[in-house]
Amino acid sequence: MKQYISVIASYTVIEAIRNRFLWLLGALILFSILISLFIADLALIEADKFQLSFLPAILRIGSVFICSLIVITGTTRDFQDKNHELALSTSITRTQFLLGKLFGYFVISIIFSLTVFISLLIFSDFIPALIWSISLLCELFIITSISLLFAAIMNQVVFSITATVCFYLLSRLITSLVMISNSSLNDQDALSNIVISWIIKAVSYVLPDLSLFTKTEWITDSLYEWNNLSTPLIQALIYIVLISAISLFDFNRKNI
Amino acid sequence: MSHERSIKNIPKWLIAFLVLALVTQIAYKYLSHQSNFKFKQLSSPLPSKIYSLLSFGEDRAISKALLVQLQSFDSQDGKKIKYSNINYDNIIKWLDVYSELDPKSEYHLLLASQIYSMAPERKKKLQMLNYVYRKFHDNPNQYWKWLSQSALIAKHRLNDTELALKFAKAIRVHATGENVPPWARQMEVFLLENLGEYRSAEIVLGGLIESGVIKDEKEKIFLLQKLSELKQMSNSKQQSNNKQKGVEK
Numbered sequence: 150m151k152q153y154i155s156v157i158a159s160y161t162v163i164e165a166i167r168n169r170f171l172w173l174l175g176a177l178i179l180f181s182i183l184i185s186l187f188i189a190d191l192a193l194i195e196a197d198k199f200q201l202s203f204l205p206a207i208l209r210i211g212s213v214f215i216c217s218l219i220v221i222t223g224t225t226r227d228f229q230d231k232n233h234e235l236a237l238s239t240s241i242t243r244t245q246f247l248l249g250k251l252f253g254y255f256v257i258s259i260i261f262s263l264t265v266f267i268s269l270l271i272f273s274d275f276i277p278a279l280i281w282s283i284s285l286l287c288e289l290f291i292i293t294s295i296s297l298l299f300a301a302i303m304n305q306v307v308f309s310i311t312a313t314v315c316f317y318l319l320s321r322l323i324t325s326l327v328m329i330s331n332s333s334l335n336d337q338d339a340l341s342n343i344v345i346s347w348i349i350k351a352v353s354y355v356l357p358d359l360s361l362f363t364k365t366e367w368i369t370d371s372l373y374e375w376n377n378l379s380t381p382l383i384q385a386l387i388y389i390v391l392i393s394a395i396s397l398f399d400f401n402r403k404n405i
Numbered sequence: 406m407s408h409e410r411s412i413k414n415i416p417k418w419l420i421a422f423l424v425l426a427l428v429t430q431i432a433y434k435y436l437s438h439q440s441n442f443k444f445k446q447l448s449s450p451l452p453s454k455i456y457s458l459l460s461f462g463e464d465r466a467i468s469k470a471l472l473v474q475l476q477s478f479d480s481q482d483g484k485k486i487k488y489s490n491i492n493y494d495n496i497i498k499w500l501d502v503y504s505e506l507d508p509k510s511e512y513h514l515l516l517a518s519q520i521y522s523m524a525p526e527r528k529k530k531l532q533m534l535n536y537v538y539r540k541f542h543d544n545p546n547q548y549w550k551w552l553s554q555s556a557l558i559a560k561h562r563l564n565d566t567e568l569a570l571k572f573a574k575a576i577r578v579h580a581t582g583e584n585v586p587p588w589a590r591q592m593e594v595f596l597l598e599n600l601g602e603y604r605s606a607e608i609v610l611g612g613l614i615e616s617g618v619i620k621d622e623k624e625k626i627f628l629l630q631k632l633s634e635l636k637q638m639s640n641s642k643q644q645s646n647n648k649q650k651g652v653e654k
Contacts, residue, residue, distance in 0.1 A: 244419075329477040354434045355427075380437070387433050391426035398423050401416070402409045 153241050157249025161223065162256050170219055174261060177215060178268045181207040185272075200272060201369045208268070209285060209363050212261050213317060216289050217296040220254050221309040224300035247400050251297055251393060258289035269368070277373045284363040284378060287385035291357055292317065294392040302399055319352070320359040327353050357388045444486065447478055447495045453505035468506035475499050476516060488524035493532050496521055504540065514540060514551035522558055531568075534559055538572060545575075546582030553589050560596065570596050577613065587624045594631070603639035610635060 181204055189200035227233055227250075236246050266282035273281075295316055299309040319326075330346040362381045367373040412420075450456075450471075460467035475496070479486045500513040514537055522533040534555045541552040556572035559565045573593035580589065590613060597606035610632050619625050 325474055325477075328480055329473055331477070331480040354431045358434075383433065387426070387430050391423075391430050394419065394423035394426045397419055398415060401414065401419060402412070404410050 153245040154249040154252060157236070157241070157246060158253035158256060161250055161253025164223060165219055165253075165257050168219075168223075170215070170257065171260075173215055174264055177208070177211040178264060181211065182268065182271075197272070202365060204272060205269065205281060205363070205365045205368055208265050209288070212265060212285060212289060213292050216254075216258055216261060217292050217313045217317075218310065219257060220293050220296035221300045221306055221313065223254075224250065224297055225304060225306050225309065228301070228304050243400050244397055247297075247301075247396055248393070251294065251396075254293045254297060255290060258286060258293050261289060262286035273368050277368045280373050280375065280377055281363060281367050284367075284381040287378075287381035288359060288362045290385050291359075291388050291392075294389050294396070298392050298396045298399070301396055316356075317359070320356045322360070323349075323353045323356050324358055324360045357384045444490065445481060446490075447475075447492050447499075449495050450499050450502045453502045456502065456506060464506045468503050468510070471499065471506075472503050472512060472516075475503075476520070488521060488529065489526060493521070493524070493529045497532065497536050500536065504543075508543075511548065511551065514548055518551045518554050518558065522555075522562075527563060530558070530563060534563075534568070534572075538575065541575060542579065545579035546585060549576050549580035549585050549589055552576055552580075553592060556592060556596075566596060566600055570600075574609075577609070583620070587619070587621070590619075591628070594635075598635065598638075601642070603635050603642055607632060607635040607639055 184207060185200045185204040188203050189197065233246060237243060241249075262282050262285050265285060266278055269278040269282065292313070296309065296313050299312045299316075303309045303312065326349050330342075330349045358380075361384075364377070367377060456467050456471065457464050478491065479488065497517075500517060503513045504510070517533045517536050517540075522530050524530060524533075537548075537551050537555045541548045552572050553576060556569040556576075559572060560569035570593060573596050576585070577590050577593050591610075594606045594610045594613070597603075597609060610628060613619065614625065614628055614632065619628060
């Protein structure tokens, strides 16, 4: 079983490399560094803090966006070119195929995180950059899993990207939304407020709280602890398992 | 041929695994909400230009989003936070950012005068009332109502008639638009009368009538009557003071 998964994973990585994702990664790093140097140049004081405030934020958003695009376009192309049918016509099972694709994209996420970590070391200390990069890796694992799920279900690039972006934004904002819905200034007895509050709370239980991941203040204000990684690691582990299970469930239902 | 196979074709272990993963996720989120609550203090905002940039120029939209988040700050993790615990200096900074992003709105003055002034500490109440006083001068003819409410709060909740007088005087002097109702312009006079400062009230009211701001004839008649009452009160107070001085001699 492991052999099939590793073969599919390696072919996934090779495909991404042939699609020049390394060039894209390099462009992201270069762009982020140049923008942060430009902004630091505009600052009258605390130029290094200006730089450190923008660089991680741009790298985080860029990495999430590019990783999700790689997963969605690659998976959608596989389904539309019927590559999955070709693979499944051999002795590879559906579970092995999907897990192989997932692990292949995880390897791409690891390459992203590692490159970002190295580029952060130019401007930041080792430990905060390491903690931040590990958290970014957890975030990329979650986004990769969810992108694969949406791509497998929808088989359309535009719909899948839209769904992934909505998921990401909602996960980043869910804590604020829960806080707003519980505000004491709202009419707490109104049925509409109660229903909305319950719905938001229910949604918050099934979404990962990405606002606790990859915080820029770990680098800029040196507010880092190794404890900061406990939430990203545990949540990423649980969520990857959950999304993988949903993906497998859906994939097993497809009539191929 | 159907695009999907029946659920019966799904391996049982996969269905069990899915249910287990979902339960684990929900349990994890539930337990992390139950963990030791740590109060998060209100941070200082970024300059308004940064928010404008981040919102791609949608200043109004981001101003509303920021304000909604600010007014919800007293509810963290389902727990109500007392205003006493929140940094009021930062609240003022957030309200300033909001007013820069949406200059025509009055929401920040509502929050300052009606919501955040409810803090039990006198110092925090004063901070909010002084904030309203400061912002009043940006647009007196629009913001007079918030300053008049602040004057009432100063008089009745803080028992600080001097502060209430200061606010009422600012309304009389600066809020000269036609939309400003008579009672707001006259507030200073009634506060002085309340203090027993009949002579001062007489002077202020006389000045108000002389200034030509009063356009309504009925209002003029009412104020002239009031002026003569104040003169009588002022004279009788002066006489009683003179008698007392005579007795003391």
